Amino acid sequence: MYLQTTNVTKQYANHLALNKVSIEVPKGTVFGLLGPNGAGKTTLIRIITRITAPDSGEVFIDGRPSKSDDVFNIGYLPEERGLYKKMKVGEQAMYLAQLRGLSKAEAQRELMIWFRRFDIASWYNRKVEELSKGMQQKVQFISTVIHNPDLLIFDEPFSGFDPVNAEMIKNEMLRLKAEGKTIILSTHNMESVEALCDNIALIHRSQVVLQGKVFDIRREHRTNIFRFRLRNNDFLFEHPSFTLVSKEPYHEFTDIRIRKQPEVATNELAKLIFDNFDVVAYDEEIPTMNDVFIETVKQ
Amino acid sequence: MNTLSLVIQREYFTRVRKRSFIIMTLLMPLLMVALSFVPLWLSTLNDGAVKNIAVIDNTGMYAPLLKSTDQYQFQIINDAQQNEYQSKIGKDIFAILQITDDLNRNSNAVTILSEKQTSQELRTMVENALSEKVMEQRLDDLSQQGNVNAAAISEVRSIIESGTKISVKTMKWGDDGKVSESSAEIATIIGMVFTILIYMFILMYGNMVMQAVLEEKKSRVVEVMVSSVKPVNLLIGKIAGIGLVGITQLVIWGVLTGVLFTALSVFIALPQQAPAVMSAEMSNFDMGGVMNAVLSVNWFEIIVYFLLFFVGGYILYASIFAMFASAVDSEEDTSQFMMPVTIIIMFAFFAGFYSVSNPDGPLAFWGSLIPFTSPIVMMVRLPFGIPLWEKLLSLVLLYGTFILISFFAAKIYRVGILMYGKKPSIKEMMKWIKYK
Structure with missing residues (x-):
């Protein structure tokens, strides 16, 4: 999926969250969305995922304005994420998969594949509250990619993972990229940006202050x-x-x-x-x- | 499957499958039935001690009618002994029963004097015995006057003797307001029961919605949810799912309570099975009259209106609860917003409570029209029968208000669930409505 935003502006009561933000994410690449805390990254992601609407500006998907159905083709892993503590892992994953547009049978089939891949099939009937943070993150990662979307947005995907699992997530992202998925990665971990991203945009004080290929940017600096x-x-x-x-x-x-x-x-x-x-x-x-x-x- | 129905299903099934819900739902009817029958049953158990009642009957007509039982021994004494016996009250003598005049002429001429509170049972026993005699007297008087068909009177007598007391009462007092009064009592009881139910459910389930919204926000599940479910669907799903849980509980309570009451009533009403004292107790409690009155109530209409007002009131308050819950980060912060809402609900409850005595008064009238109080107050008035236009107007106002309120609630909820940090003021929340 080729994603583009043009002059996206969003004003909240007392501050301007985004000021004419235009980014371009080519298909099949990993795009790093960088910026200090409170720069407006989450707001931009929420606009791309249609959780909020921009005051002005537009989001284009494959060259046409985005529409409400597009959310089923987006997988979004928010930075602040949680699960229903009292639900069973399998039940919860099924619920999220179905919410993302999969039928019951599809959801069941895909979940089994992913649960085996992440080696967590034995947790299927455990309650979420019994899981460690890292385990919950795995379930959340699965629920983000379960519906095989063309655009994936990961906000701090490595937080809460030990190095082994972080590496596994990194490899999953590279595998998804190889499959032709477009990935937006928002993180403060600059090493992973260098390792994974093709392009980046740096948002600072609600504006894009830097944008381009990672290597070009580094050379320019x-x-x-x-x-x-x-x-x-x-x-x-x-x-x-x-x-x-x-x-x-x-x-x-x-x-x-x-x-x-x-x-x-x-x-x-x-x-x-x-x-x-x-x-x-x-x-x-x-x-x-x-x-x-x-x-x-x-x- | 569309996301809304998935959300409703989750909200519904995770709650009805909870052990606490199942226990509460099954236990409550048992508890209610127990609460109404156990005291009745306990009252029939005597404490074993024989109580002596001294009877001073100045007329001499009534004393022989009082038959001693296992528990109460009646002793006829004369005026002169009164002081002697009075000093024995609380020791050998439990009470002194004094009849000073012909009860046919002066029905107040009977008193029971005791140190302790006289039991309801004793009073009922005495009253029954005396009433029966007075009735006899009156029938005698009537037949002696000669202007009444003697055949009719003897028929009345035979009916009384054959023990079909119930139908006699209905026949005899059917026209002078007695029956309609007993149905007014039933209407009051029904009205109160439904008012308490609606009040309880709005508070209980409104709170449940609030908790659910807060839980999602605090655990950040909502961040994950909103990427695939529109916030408004999440809100509607939550309110609908939890509302259905409430209706499920209501239906189960209704059915179970009905079955239990019927079963117990049948058991108790069977005279040969009930202990003698109990049937004496029950004879005062006009079972048939109550049953008739209960059956004469238009249950279908009341239940339909109950559901309509329940749904309207619940959605109205649930939207408000959800709106405030979405705007704050923790339970502690909700109190500032919840206080006024709770006060309004409490006010409605008390307005309903006082409307019972005057179901057509201005408090009842306005209370049942104003949307924030109408679901609760209207339930009191319904069984008394009120004009259709009032019911319709009240419903239109209620539904109009909840549509308006839930529209704003959805707007605020949508922004609130993704806002963390400072607790917003009402003014800031108003600004959220305008966000795109």
Whole structure:
């Protein structure tokens, strides 16, 4: 599913939750929806899932304005999520699956597949309140994907999972992506953004302040700092185009970071260093999404 | 299947399957029947001690009629002994019964003097014996006057003697208001029962809706739910599902109570099976008259109106409860909003209570028209028979109001369930209505 929002604006009593937000999520990609707390991500997701309506602006699905039936083709895992504590796991999953448009038989069949895949079939008749948080999250994840929707929206999907289960969820997401599903991932975990997302949009103070391919964004934010690992301990260096940012010993090596003037070619720096020192490793320091996030939000 | 019916089903079945619901539903009729029959039964158990009653009969006509029983021994004494016996009250003598005049002329001329509260049983026994005699006297007088057909009187006598007391009463006093009075009593009882039921159910099930909304919001289930169910369907489903639980409980209570009462009444009304004292007790309680009166009530109409008012009142209040519950985060925060609502319901209940004595007075009239009190007050008035236009107007007002209120409630609910944090003011909630 190809999703697009154009100039979506939403005003609550005393604050503007979204201000002309336009994003584009290509089909079959993972889209990272980033932003500090209270930036308006949840409001945008609620508008996409038709839980609330925008004051102005529109949501397009596959190029046409979204309509109420589209919710059956969306799977949404909210950040704040719960289950009916007194219900049995199976009953609850069946209920949610049927609410998402599956018939009883379909729901039963799909649930068995997913319960086996997540190795939780034995919980079917347990009450939800007996489950740990992680187990509940699994049930919620299943209920999000059970109806095989083309658009999946995960809001902090990894919270409450141990690393093993978080990895499993990550792999499930990649599997879904490989099946051609479109995924929106909203998270504060920037490592998973780098690992999973093709594109991102960063929302800050109700506006999109950054949008594009993850790698492009990181490159755009490069600081022209290069890292060298040298065998030499006696590093001395003086050059008008290059400045030494830091110098630290690393075991028997020395790690140095050098910033070059943007207009100077990278090769020039490399040549200079390689000619004068014994280089073990070398790369350009590309900022992590975490750095990009902090830098952008702090501005 | 559409989402609304799924929501209704879940709300309904998770509740009726609860152990507490099943126990409550089955136990309540037993409890009600027990509450009305056990005291009656207990009152028939004597405490074993023989109670001596001294009888001073100035007329000499009545004393011989009082037959001693296992429990009460009547002793005829004369005026002169009065003081002596009076000092024995509470010791050898339980009470002094004094008849000072011909009861035919002065029916108040009889008193029972005792230290302790005289039992209802003793009073009934004495009253029955004396009434019978007075009736005899009056019939004698009537036949002596000669202006009445002697055959008719002897027929009346034979009817009385044959023990079909019940039909005699109906025949004899049928025209002078006695029967209609007993049906007014029945109407009062029926009205009160239905009023209490509606009051109880609105409070109980309205609260259940509130709890359900709060629970969903607190556990954040609602976040998961709204992605596939429209908030308005979630609200309607909840109110409808819980309402159906209420109706289920009502029907089961009605049927069970009816069956139990009928079974017990039949058992008790059979004279050969009932103990002698009990039948004396029951003879005062005009079973046939009550039955006739009960049967003469238009049950179909009352039940139809009851359901209509129940549904209207329940939805009206449930919407209000749901609306406030959706706006807050915890039970503690609800009290500020719930207080005024509860006061209105309480007011309606008391208005209903006082309308019993004057079912056509202004309190009853306006109470049964104003939508917030009408479901409760109207139930009091219904069995007394009121004009159709009042019933229809009241229903139209009630249904119009609940449609309006639930429309706003749905608007507020929709926003409220997804809002956390600060408790909103009424003013802020009003703003939510305008949200898209």
